[in-house]
Amino acid sequence: MKVAIIGAGIAGLSLAWFLQQNSSTLDISIFDEKERVGGQLYTLEKNGQRYECGPRSLRTKGAGKIILDLIEELGITEEVIEAREESRTRYLVHKGALEPVPSSLYALCSSSLGRMCLKACIKELFIPRGRQDDESVASFFERRFGRSMVSRCIDPLTYGIYGADPHSLSMQSCFGSIYEKEKKFGSVVLGALLSPRQKQSKKQSNVMISFKKGVGFLPQVLASKLCATFHLGTKIDAIVEEASHVLLSSGGKQCAFDALFVAISPQALSTLLPLDQLKAIPQTSLVTVSTGWHDVHALPDAFGFLCPSSEDDKLLGVVFDSRVFPQHNQLFKTRISLMFGGERAPAISCFRDEDLLSLSEDAAIKYLGIKAPFDDAVVFRARDAVARYPVGHAANVDYIEKRLGARITLLGAGFYGVSVGDAIASAKRVATDFLRLQKSDMLI
Ligand SMILES: Cc1cc2nc3c(=O)[nH]c(=O)nc-3n(C[C@H](O)[C@H](O)[C@H](O)COP(=O)(O)OP(=O)(O)OC[C@H]3O[C@@H](n4cnc5c(N)ncnc54)[C@H](O)[C@@H]3O)c2cc1C
Numbered sequence: 001m002k003v004a005i006i007g008a009g010i011a012g013l014s015l016a017w018f019l020q021q022n023s024s025t026l027d028i029s030i031f032d033e034k035e036r037v038g039g040q041l042y043t044l045e046k047n048g049q050r051y052e053c054g055p056r057s058l059r060t061k062g063a064g065k066i067i068l069d070l071i072e073e074l075g076i077t078e079e080v081i082e083a084r085e086e087s088r089t090r091y092l093v094h095k096g097a098l099e100p101v102p103s104s105l106y107a108l109c110s111s112s113l114g115r116m117c118l119k120a121c122i123k124e125l126f127i128p129r130g131r132q133d134d135e136s137v138a139s140f141f142e143r144r145f146g147r148s149m150v151s152r153c154i155d156p157l158t159y160g161i162y163g164a165d166p167h168s169l170s171m172q173s174c175f176g177s178i179y180e181k182e183k184k185f186g187s188v189v190l191g192a193l194l195s196p197r198q199k200q201s202k203k204q205s206n207v208m209i210s211f212k213k214g215v216g217f218l219p220q221v222l223a224s225k226l227c228a229t230f231h232l233g234t235k236i237d238a239i240v241e242e243a244s245h246v247l248l249s250s251g252g253k254q255c256a257f258d259a260l261f262v263a264i265s266p267q268a269l270s271t272l273l274p275l276d277q278l279k280a281i282p283q284t285s286l287v288t289v290s291t292g293w294h295d296v297h298a299l300p301d302a303f304g305f306l307c308p309s310s311e312d313d314k315l316l317g318v319v320f321d322s323r324v325f326p327q328h329n330q331l332f333k334t335r336i337s338l339m340f341g342g343e344r345a346p347a348i349s350c351f352r353d354e355d356l357l358s359l360s361e362d363a364a365i366k367y368l369g370i371k372a373p374f375d376d377a378v379v380f381r382a383r384d385a386v387a388r389y390p391v392g393h394a395a396n397v398d399y400i401e402k403r404l405g406a407r408i409t410l411l412g413a414g415f416y417g418v419s420v421g422d423a424i425a426s427a428k429r430v431a432t433d434f435l436r437l438q439k440s441d442m443l444i
Contacts, residue, residue, distance in 0.1 A: 007263030008032035009039025011412030018431035033235035043214030064421035091305035138166035156306035163284035163342020292332030
């Protein structure tokens, strides 16, 4: 059986891996318009220093546990490095200064942010259950925890993950487990208190990981272990589904497959399939400036900080790379990554490098007090990189799935959760369903 996967990002590669692990009868072809695999998961080596273009680390809690399982299957556990324990600490900007996110009962009672959260949580216990099927993230948190919580905590969080305003995101699709707690227990806080805590082994503890060679190592290894045919530098420009096969076209050439898996973004897919519902899933653009200094500059011993919209109109947050993974301090002793753009500054990817570097130097002075200019910096433009799931996203995806023919299946971060763990989980689900169907011979 001939199957095709469009997209050699982590979703497409993991799918090929799960299919290969469980079936020896599949002839798998993987297409990507880029000349390399990994999609957004890519580590650049420049002048003896490693820089991450997309994720700086992989979270192995919750949906992320699947990353550890995959690492074990691939036999690359020895290559994993863990983030320093101290990088659990995170900061939020408030009135131009960094304020730690409370992480203990003492911090909840002693800081102004902690006391605000504590009060909001106590009040939340008495707020009646909402009746909406779905609503915006801002509306949910405002209803249950109050407006200050949205502007000080939720706004920087959604910008940090999606590059998007909480008013434009679906609660059900972006924070599903919190949404479910209200549905089940009538209160998020009560739900958190009553939900059984799963015992976590060290392997499953809330660690952020990378690899000795950076996160881009994961897709590299995956690709090297696949018995698939790779068509890199091949942009698919048309998909036609016929009764007995799917036709893929690229640059005038056509190829027929028995089944097609699509692991690309909704906007990219909307140019291949005439479905307006795909256009209803917008994507945000981000710019990351990764910088380094040869000297040691004092950084808080933490993961980094997020910036609410009320504090900065372009900067979303900063990761203290040299604190999180000092193992990657090769050329530089101090490294930070600054993230700009999203819905807060949609035109950011058109800014010139000089302007982005100048914004970064201003931010380093303003928030970290580092006045020395960077010794080097790399600018990464991630155009239309992160899907912004709008209210009603789950129902929209349901509709799209039904409109696709039986031979075409979607997966990946454009539709089913934007984290790397979510992308791998969607690949596993799709592989399991497909192999079950194949076994029961229902597909053909
Ligand atoms: C700056 C940044 C920071 C991030 N940080 C984190 C983080 O800390 N933690 C986390 O979990 N996630 C993070 N993410 C998100 C995470 O990287 C992505 O969700 C995940 O990598 C998406 O994987 P994917 O395979 O679904 O899609 P992609 O990686 O986008 O892969 C899709 C592939 O499809 C190819 N393609 C598109 N159209 C076509 C076509 N017509 N023909 C052929 N090929 C095509 C593309 O070239 C691409 O390689 C971050 C993302 C960015 C941009």
